[in-house]
Amino acid sequence: MEFIRTEIPDVVICKPQIFGDHRGYFTETYRKDKLEEFLGYKVNFCQDNESKSSYGVLRGMHYQKPPFTQSKLVRVIEGRVLDVAVDMRKGSPHFGKSVAIELNAKDGNQLFVPRGFAHGFIVLSATATFAYKCDNYYAPNYDTGFLYNDESLNIDWQVPENDLLLSEKDKKQPPFSQAEVFDINKNLYD
Numbered sequence: 001m002e003f004i005r006t007e008i009p010d011v012v013i014c015k016p017q018i019f020g021d022h023r024g025y026f027t028e029t030y031r032k033d034k035l036e037e038f039l040g041y042k043v044n045f046c047q048d049n050e051s052k053s054s055y056g057v058l059r060g061m062h063y064q065k066p067p068f069t070q071s072k073l074v075r076v077i078e079g080r081v082l083d084v085a086v087d088m089r090k091g092s093p094h095f096g097k098s099v100a101i102e103l104n105a106k107d108g109n110q111l112f113v114p115r116g117f118a119h120g121f122i123v124l125s126a127t128a129t130f131a132y133k134c135d136n137y138y139a140p141n142y143d144t145g146f147l148y149n150d151e152s153l154n155i156d157w158q159v160p161e162n163d164l165l166l167s168e169k170d171k172k173q174p175p176f177s178q179a180e181v182f183d184i185n186k187n188l189y190d
């Protein structure tokens, strides 16, 4: 497993090693020890999620408020998505900045999105199956988000506006200015 820091260093690309042979392939998709060694802190994933979506579906931007803040280790098991994380940590030099990384089933690349970030993705292929680990349980009363196209974030979703498919909830998310602000000096992993 290779780890590569993105332009927001706490958001990390994880590149699993793929062993191909005449039967197909094998790959270790997650190693707790290797991820924690790279990060320098413990991450205890407790819930796995999966969603399938068609081209243009945008799920985001989402996060859970404290005390149910989540880290996510996300990957695509079929298709291709643009995966986006937004830094919500007051005191971060990257506050309000986003990282947008293409994830696809062929490369098997993953993205580690730490606590203190909002997450979302858009489907770039005909369909995409998205699978990810969370280190806190789903808490519907703490599940919230902000508008995917908030002008202050300037995220390029790479899909024409007319092709976008969002939930009613995501169409009505509040602006980023009304979102939770996490304190980067308060360890989100205590």
Ligand SMILES: Cc1cn([C@H]2C[C@H](O)[C@@H](COP(=O)(O)OP(=O)(O)O[C@H]3O[C@H](C)C(=O)[C@H](O)[C@H]3O)O2)c(=O)[nH]c1=O
Pocket: 049, 051, 059, 060, 062, 063, 072, 119, 120, 121, 138, 167
């Ligand atoms: C997230 C979640 C949802 N649900 C139920 C609630 C709804 O009845 C249904 C669909 O939920 P929602 O529309 O919030 O699903 P997404 O739009 O894919 O939400 C996810 O979108 C982006 C990509 C994220 O990073 C989050 O993990 C999550 O917010 O699944 C559950 O039962 N458990 C869960 O953990």
